[in-house]
Amino acid sequence: MATDKGGLPGHYQSIKQRYPEISDALSNLGSAVRKAGPLNDKTGHLIQLAAAAAIRSEGAVHSHTRQAVDAGATAEEIQHAVLILTSTIGFPAVSAALSWVDEVLEHSHKKDNAS
Incomplete structure (x- = not known):
């Protein structure tokens, strides 16, 4: 990407x-x-992240992961927002979404360490 x-x-x-x-x-x-x-930006992006995972939109998962991080969400909050979906969208879809989340979080972590 x-x-x-x-x-x-x-x-x-x-x-x-x-x-x-x-x-x-x-x-x-x-x-x-x-x-x-009344929802704050972090909550809004976590909701949009969950919706993106549900429709298996890799680009939207990347986007809302980045935006959730920018809004103050921790890696654990982001990962949990996706894990919560397991009984709703199934483990294979959650697994795929977590791999996309991890790509963004790893890139964000590397960028933070380079600063």
Whole structure:
């Protein structure tokens, strides 16, 4: 997964550049739904992470893992949010999602140690 200096996948950046109006609309929608209720950013990203795992979206799992870390979630909280899904989405899907989470957490850990 190639990423830019901000940690965003190159493919995502390409879509943003090709379709800026759509990208802006999605960003505005995301901001609006976050402001619509009482949940904090960390909880919101953990919920979105769980949904991404449920639909087996590797890119969204990566994205919401990064965003959950940025919002203050610990590795243990992130991993637990995925583990809780075992009886709902099954162990194979949870196992796959945990591997995607671990990729991001390992990259984040390496980046923190390099600073």
